[in-house]
Structures are given as structure tokens and as C-alpha cells.
Amino acid sequence: MSKVWFSEFVLLAGLLAAGLLLGGLLGAVGWWLALALLIGLLRHLWQLARLEKWLDSGRQRNPPESWGVWGEVFEHYFRLQKRYYKRKKRLARVIREFRESTAAMPDGSLVLDGEFSILWFNDAAEGMLHLSSKRDLGQSVLNLVRSPRLAAYLAAGEFDQPIVLRSPVDETRSLSVRLIPYGSNQYLALFRDVTRMLRLQAMRRDFVANASHELRSPLTVLSGYIESLAEDPGIGPDWHAPVVEMQRQCRRMSSLVADLLELSRLETEELDPDCVERVDVPSLVERIVQEARLQDGDGHVLEVVSVDAAQLIGVEHELHSAFANLVLNAIRYSDPGARVQASWRVDEHGQGVFEVSDNGIGIEPEHLPFITQRFYRVDSARSRSKGGTGLGLAIVKHVLSRHGARLDVASEPGEGSTFRCLFPADRVVAQPAEELARA
Ligand code: ADP
Numbered sequence: 001m002s003k004v005w006f007s008e009f010v011l012l013a014g015l016l017a018a019g020l021l022l023g024g025l026l027g028a029v030g031w032w033l034a035l036a037l038l039i040g041l042l043r044h045l046w047q048l049a050r051l052e053k054w055l056d057s058g059r060q061r062n063p064p065e066s067w068g069v070w071g072e073v074f075e076h077y078f079r080l081q082k083r084y085y086k087r088k089k090r091l092a093r094v095i096r097e098f099r100e101s102t103a104a105m106p107d108g109s110l111v112l113d114g115e116f117s118i119l120w121f122n123d124a125a126e127g128m129l130h131l132s133s134k135r136d137l138g139q140s141v142l143n144l145v146r147s148p149r150l151a152a153y154l155a156a157g158e159f160d161q162p163i164v165l166r167s168p169v170d171e172t173r174s175l176s177v178r179l180i181p182y183g184s185n186q187y188l189a190l191f192r193d194v195t196r197m198l199r200l201q202a203m204r205r206d207f208v209a210n211a212s213h214e215l216r217s218p219l220t221v222l223s224g225y226i227e228s229l230a231e232d233p234g235i236g237p238d239w240h241a242p243v244v245e246m247q248r249q250c251r252r253m254s255s256l257v258a259d260l261l262e263l264s265r266l267e268t269e270e271l272d273p274d275c276v277e278r279v280d281v282p283s284l285v286e287r288i289v290q291e292a293r294l295q296d297g298d299g300h301v302l303e304v305v306s307v308d309a310a311q312l313i314g315v316e317h318e319l320h321s322a323f324a325n326l327v328l329n330a331i332r333y334s335d336p337g338a339r340v341q342a343s344w345r346v347d348e349h350g351q352g353v354f355e356v357s358d359n360g361i362g363i364e365p366e367h368l369p370f371i372t373q374r375f376y377r378v379d380s381a382r383s384r385s386k387g388g389t390g391l392g393l394a395i396v397k398h399v400l401s402r403h404g405a406r407l408d409v410a411s412e413p414g415e416g417s418t419f420r421c422l423f424p425a426d427r428v429v430a431q432p433a434e435e436l437a438r439a
Contacts, residue, residue: 004072011068015040044070051077108191112179116141116154116187128191130169141189144168150177159187164194174198209264212257219257223250252387259391262321263374266398271315278311278429279319281344281354288320289342292327298336302327306343309431312352312423314403322399325392326356326419332386334360334416350425359416368409372397396421403427 019036023029047070054064054074063074099120102109108125110118117140121131129144136144142151145168153163162178173195180188226246229235235243289302296302312319323342330340340358347353363371363378370376375390377383383390393407396419400407404424411417 004069008068012040102188108175110141110189110191112141112187112189114185118144119186125191128167128169128175128193153177154179162190162192164198167193205264205267208260209268212260212264215253215257216261219250219254223247223254226250252384252389255387256389256391259389259395263391263395263398266318266395266402271402275315275317276313277316279314279316281312281319281352282307282309284316284320285323285342285344285354288324288327291324292331295328296331298331300331300334300337301339302331303339303341304343305341306345308345308352310344310346310352311429311431312403313427313429314423318399318402322396322421323354323356325396326354326421329388329392329419330356330358330360330417332388333382334358346428346430350428352423352425352428354421354423355418357416357418362413362415362417363409363411364413365411368411371409372407 015036016033019032019034020029023032026032047066050064050066051070051074054061063078065071066074099122103122105122106124108128109122110125111120113119117138118131118136120137121129121133125131126133131144142154145165147165147168149163149165153159159179159181162176164174164176167173167175173193176192176194178190178192180190182188226243229239230243230247285304285307289304293302327340327342334340338359340356343353343355345353345355361379361382367376367378371378372393374394377388377390380390382388397407400421404427406422408420408422409417410420
């Protein structure tokens with residue numbers, strides 16, 4: 001038994017003993033015992049009254065002095081309360097620091113609840129979206145930023161990537177918006193002004209497109225003269241090798257300019273709905289392989305294996321460019337005479353799969369994440385000597401993303417590579433039975 005409880009019992013026992021003694025001396029033991037118990041009870045009531053008064057005072061002061069069980073109760077309560085205030089203070093400090101740091105952020109930050117209503121916003125958001133705390137707190141963010149794009153983004157609930165919107169207060173500015181879910185059903189919405197970045201990107205794209213366009217005409221003239229020179233029987237034997245080299249370099253520059261123009265077209269132009277059609281993939285694949293055979297000077301064995309009759313909804317010349325790049329790469333990065341296989345099939349999920357595999361040099365795993373970047377080459381010397389521009393896979397990536405498709409690469413150094421283009425099922429059209437019969 002603890003000391004305080006012991007002293008409590010000793011007090012009660014003392015009171016009862018005093019009652020018994022007085023009753024024994026003066027008579028009426030029952031009354032004296034009742035009086036002793038009453039004194040004990042009054043003591044507890046008095047302590048309860050002190051506790052109540054102390055709680056009522058807002059617990060600002062130290063607890064009343066007491067001893068025994070009541071002293072312990074006051075002490076415990078006081079300690080609990082101190083711990084609670086400490087924790088509350090720490091939490092308030094964390095919230096204040098969070099608010100101060102987000103308030104200082106140059107990005108517009110809004111805290112939204114599960115219904116996307118605004119709970120809090122920082123100064124940058126106030127300026128960027130013309131918000132006012134009196135008017136707009138509690139309002140849905142969609143009432144203040146009226147954008148179908150934002151509505152679709154919020155409805156989809158996929159917040160991994162940001163979206164770009166026109167600013168609701170200034171048509172000439174663009175904002176990138178990203179939602180970060182946190183806590184229980186709350187979101188931090190970050191608005192960033194990306195006008196300058198988009199302008200710079202557009203300037204870069206325009207510059208590359210204009211420069212490539214300007215280079216095309218002089219290059220055509222030069223190529224023409226060099227071709228004539230190469231065919232001229234009058235040039236001396238000393239000139240033969242330099243002219244062949246000039247011819248090779250001119251062709252390389254022409255492919256580079258053509259690829260740059262193609263890439264900037266893919267980057268700048270929206271997919272033209274008039275050009276979207278049902279593409280007859282089997283004959284496209286056949287054509288690409290025929291063209292590759294003509295270009296290949298190293299006797300590769302090019303095969304078309306497993307061709308499904310299914311068609312693909314897309315832009316034929318873009319698909320031609322992507323598929324041809326993959327076939328030419330397979331030739332470029334495998335030994336003369338090696339086998340290259342192309343196929344088109346519909347997999348068990350209904351996806352259209354165009355696949356090119358080779359037994360060539362393969363790619364080390366550390367290079368795989370980068371090979372679709374512009375001018376990224378694992379072996380620049382080999383790429384250049386084989387006529388590569390370093391832009392082929394960047395073109396493939398753009399074409400596929402315009403078709404809602406993705407590229408999957410499996411490669412083993414020294415063993416070979418397989419490049420797979422995976423098209424979503426809703427773009428694949430199984431060929432109707434009567435067309436199949438006619439075919
Ligand atoms: P390039 O014109 O240099 O071929 P690409 O963009 O088409 O440029 O390809 C980028 C790089 O990826 C190539 O330089 C090469 O190193 C690697 N690569 C592409 N296809 C293959 C392949 N089938 N086998 C091995 N490496 C490949």
C-alpha cells in the first residue's frame with residue numbers, strides 16, 4: 001500500500017478511535033462514531049470544493065496545498081496538465097513554422113479539405129489567384145479557378161504529375177498546379193507561375209526548327225554538287241576518297257536536319273485529327289522491312305514474324321517513322337549478317353504490340369533510362385559511323401506518347417535487344433471477318 005493511502009487510513013482509524021474513546025467516556029458511542037465519520041466526510045468535501053475552485057480558475061495558478069490522497073490527486077493532475085500544455089505548445093510551434101515556411105514560399109500554396117474547399121492559403125496564392133481570406137476561405141477551389149482541366153484533374157484523383165492551366169486572373173500567364181495529399185483527406189495545392197519557362201521552351205523549339213529549316217536549302221544544293229562530282233569521271237583519283245567522304249558527311253547532315261525537323265514538328269504540333277486513320281499495320285511493317293533491306297549494306301537477315309491482321313488508329317507517317325527507326329537501330333547495332341525480327345500482334349489484354357528484336361551488341365542497364373533522350377548515345381563513334389543521328393529513339397518516344405502508347409526495352413549486353421511499342425486496346429481494331437476473308 002502506498003504511503004498516502006496508508007496515512008489516509010491512519011487518519012480514518014484515528015477519527016474512529018477518537019469517536020470510540022469519547023463514546024466510551026461520555027456514552028452514546030453511535031453518535032460519537034457518526035460525528036467522527038462526518039468529520040472525515042467534511043474533509044473530503046472541503047478538498048473537492050478546493051479542486052473545483054482551482055479547475056474553475058482556469059488552472060492558471062499552482063494547485064492548492066494538500067496532503068494525503070488529495071495532495072497526490074492535485075499533484076498528478078497538475079503534472080498531466082503541464083505535459084498537455086507542453087505538447088500543445090510544441091504542436092502550435094510546428095503549425096506556426098509550417099505556415100511561416102509555406103507563407104514564405106514563392107509558390108502559391110493552398111490547404112484544401114477532402115471536398116477541395118480552401119482552408120488556408122499563403123501570400124503568394126493571394127497575389128497569384130487574387131484570393132481574399134474574408135471572401136474565399138471555405139469556398140471550393142473550382143469556384144475560384146474555373147478550369148475544366150483542373151476539374152478533370154481533381155476528379156481523376158491522380159496527382160503524380162502537375163498540370164498546366166491559364167491563370168484565372170491573367171490570360172497571358174500559365175500556372176502549373178500540383179496537389180499533394182496529406183493527413184486525413186487534406187491536400188496541399190501548389191500553384192507555380194511557369195510562363196517564363198514555357199516561353200523559353202517555345203523559343204528553344206522555334207530556334208531549332210528555324211535553324212534546321214534554314215540549313216535544309218544550302219544542304220540540298222551542296223549535296224547536289226557533291227553527287228555530280230562523285231559521278232564525274234573527269235575527277236582525278238586523288239579526289240575520289242575526299243569526295244566520297246564529303247558525300248557521306250552531307251548525307252549525315254541531311255538526316256540530322258530531317259530528324260531535327262521531325263522532332264520539333266512532333267513537339268510543337270498537336271495531333272491533326274484529319275490525319276488519324278485506321279492504319280494497316282501488317283502492310284506498314286512489310287513496307288518498312290522492304291525499305292530497310294534496301295538501305296542495309298551489311299546483309300542482315302530481316303524477317304517479319306507473327307503479323308496480326310489488326311489495324312491501329314493513328315497517324316500512318318508518324319508510325320512509319322517510329323517503327324522504321326527501331327528496325328534501322330536493330331541493323332545498326334548488330335553484326336553484319338545477323339538476324340533482325342519484327343512482329344505485330346495483339347496480346348491477351350487487347351494491347352497492340354509492335355516488336356523489333358536483334359542479337360546485337362545490347363545495352364548495359366545503366367544506359368537504359370536515358371536512351372530516349374536527344375543525342376544520348378551509348379557508343380557515339382559507332383552511332384556516327386553507322387549514320388545514327390542520336391534522335392531516333394527521341395522521335396519514337398514522342399510518336400508513341402502522341403498515340404497513348406509506351407516503349408518497353410529489354411536488353412542484355414552482348415546478347416541483343418528487344419524494343420516493344422505497346423498501344424492501348426482502344427486504339428486496336430481487330431480486322432472484320434469479311435475483310436479477312438477478302439485478304
Ligand atoms: P542513334 O541515331 O545514335 O541510333 P537513337 O536515339 O536511335 O540514336 O538511339 C540512342 C542510343 O541507344 C544509340 O546511340 C545506341 O547506343 C542505343 N541503341 C538504340 N537501339 C539499339 C539497339 N537495337 N541495340 C543496341 N543499342 C541501341
